[in-house]
Amino acid sequence: EAGVAQSPRYKIIEKRQSVAFWCNPISGHATLYWYQQILGQGPKLLIQFQNNGVVDDSQLPKDRFSAERLKGVDSTLKIQPAKLEDSAVYLCASSLDPPSGRADEQYFGPGTRLTVT
Amino acid sequence: DAKTTQPNSMESNEEEPVHLPCNHSTISGTDYIHWYRQLPSQGPEYVIHGLTSNVNNRMASLAIAEDRKSSTLILHRATLRDAAVYYCIGPINNDMRFGAGTRLTVKP
Numbered sequence A: 001e002a003g004v005a006q007s008p009r010y011k012i013i014e015k016r017q018s019v020a021f022w023c024n025p026i027s028g029h030a031t032l033y034w035y036q037q038i039l040g041q042g043p044k045l046l047i048q049f050q051n052n053g054v055v056d057d058s059q060l061p062k063d064r065f066s067a068e069r070l071k072g073v074d075s076t077l078k079i080q081p082a083k084l085e086d087s088a089v090y091l092c093a094s095s096l097d098p099p100s101g102r103a104d105e106q107y108f109g110p111g112t113r114l115t116v117t
Numbered sequence B: 001d002a003k004t005t006q007p008n009s010m011e012s013n014e015e016e017p018v019h020l021p022c023n024h025s026t027i028s029g030t031d032y033i034h035w036y037r038q039l040p041s042q043g044p045e046y047v048i049h050g051l052t053s054n055v056n057n058r059m060a061s062l063a064i065a066e067d068r069k070s071s072t073l074i075l076h077r078a079t080l081r082d083a084a085v086y087y088c089i090g091p092i093n094n095d096m097r098f099g100a101g102t103r104l105t106v107k108p
Helices: none
Strands: A005-007 A010-013 A021-022 A032-035 A044-051 A051-056 A065-068 A075-079 A088-095 A112-116 B007-013 B019-021 B033-038 B045-050 B063-064 B070-075 B084-089 B101-108
Touching: A005 A088, A010 A021, A021 A088, A021 A112, A032 A075, A044 A065, A044 A075, A051 B084, A075 A088, B007 B019, B019 B084, B019 B101, B045 B063, B045 B070, B070 B084
Parallel strands: A010 A112, B007 B101
Antiparallel strands: A005 A021, A021 A075, A032 A044, A032 A088, A044 A051, A065 A075, A088 A112, B019 B070, B033 B045, B033 B084, B063 B070, B084 B101
């Protein structure tokens, strides 16, 4: 079974530039998550999709971050404009079942390491 | 909120058992305890989860206290490949809130 795919693996941009990350979840997984992991910290949930609808985006900085999941499969996360503090690893994860009163096992991709200079 | 508390770091010798503790005194009665681990330069990977009774799988065992206020992840024989950050998570409304975790060092 193929895992969660993410691209690019690394990205370096200057502050105020824009950047986009792509995620392809495991086939058949209804729920998709984007996390931000700053060095030395645990992952922080940015947004959660169930199929192509947003379940939770309470921790997404909506003034600069946006995400979409067209057709309930692939997803993109965009930052515009980037700030120095956005330097982090951006992780995508997917899970088989939608939230059902208990959190389901999540499968994570390798992440995209973003450096903002 | 199901806040969890874990030691920042632990050390183990190779081939010895490791007991990783977690306190989650505010977890609700229906929330599962999840454990993930993150190897260097990789995304987190699922280890195990449980609700009330002890759980075993090929990776580890999970011992949950009777009052559910704490749990312990048990690696029966640590290997060098088990060196990672281990996260204990008590979901909040299905939101997996990762803390800083416990960094496990395995010495040969």
